[in-house]
Amino acid sequence: MKYFSELLFDGEKWLNDVYFEVDEKGLISKFQENSKNKVNNLGVVIPGFINCHSHSFQRAMSALAEKVHDFNSSDSFWTWREAMYDLVEKLDQKSFSIIADFVYMDMLEAGFTTVGEFHYLHKDIIESDLTLMGETIINSAFSVGIRLSLFPVLYQQGGINQELEDKQLRFNLSTDQMIKYFDEISLKVKDGNNLGLSIHSLRAVDQENMHRLVKFQKEKDCMLHIHISEQPKEVEEIKEAYKKRPVEYLFDQFEVxxxxxxxxxxxxxxxxxxxxxxxxxxxxxxxxxxANLGDGIFPLVDYLNLGGTFAIGSDSHVRVDALEELRLLEYSQRYRDLKRNRIALKEFDGSVGKTLISKTYKGGAKAVDLPVGTLKVGNYADFLVLNEKSPSVRLKRVDSLMDEIIFNSSSNIINDVYVCGIKKVSNSKHINKQKIEDQYVSILKSIS
Ligand SMILES: [Zn+2]
Structure with a gap:
């Protein structure tokens, strides 16, 4: 496949008149700036976004937990979690698969071309092969056309030294089972996709099993993901049990x-x-x-000043919108600091948009451990074509274009989405949108 882009963001900077070729594996095999070879002109191109953290099934409860049921107590992350467990009870492999198809389609339309799936609903309603639900995720991602890094999750306790609640039993695998699971499912992972490991949280796995899993992860040399310090209550629980704050405890125990x-x-x-x-x-x-769960604001300004690496994820999928994630990331820092332009580095000309987007591409690629996020030879040809009718795109003011994309555009500025150089979204619509949407509506009707 051969393409030309008159203006292309390679993940760090804008380049003019880029000609590139994509090989049969979907990798960029040739990449030339200032080219006269204007074959197949796409217009303005940027890399696809990387979604580092997803629980696909939670898409089915999006906006269903936005109502107060008891005015005498306040809703929180913990009351939301109960609603999520109620949903889990209704999901079988088929509905799980259809919801995954739908959310992966949503992601592609929003410009995410890679997803890291933090997968913990391991057991189907009926007794079946332990890898079935993981394979379902692999097959959904493949059929919808999004690149996947699968992170099967170890989830063994309902809290520190607490048995799992009944509603959490479908998440449970022993550490031996997880080790076997990893080796089995690694044979099913598709070309260009990846496999890592996860620990649900410091609450959900005891010290001994965490050490066993981390030892295994080191042997496999794969990524390890973990939820940490999302809620103040969790910080207090860890402090009480381990006499340290969660992140301090993690660094004390492991070579993070x-x-x-x-x-x-x-x-x-x-x-x-x-x-x-x-x-x-x-x-x-x-x-x-x-924001939706009332978790709080990550101290990104301080973290970035110390050279920290970050990625973005759509997690519960209450809304799937890469540009809104980035916008909110910056705005939350402004709300807290009562100042403007918080995530802006000199190396990106002080532009918030350019800093946010470039850092997110780099961090996202690390989080999923795949050659994505930068358009160059040897990386996957996962890219977005911007809407040529948008005034920002027509104006092509390269100094401000990334800020215009993030701060004054909606996601329909993303016109076409390519994965491995193949078009998956055309005119802001997934190529199988109607079918995927119809199946989703019908399955949601059946479980509501
Ligand atoms: Zn999560």
């Missing part, structure tokens, strides 16, 4: 580094920010979900 992705890390002190930034780990921030 480049192969780790810490999801949320919202409630962290100065020392924890320093530990994370210096370690080379990725922090996976999920701004829309964190």
């Amino acid at each position: 580094g480049k192969k780790w992705c810490l999801i949320h890390a919202t409630h962290v002190n100065e020392n924890e920010v320093k530990l994370m930034a210096k370690s080379g780990c990725v922090v996976g921030i999920c701004p829309i979900t964190e």
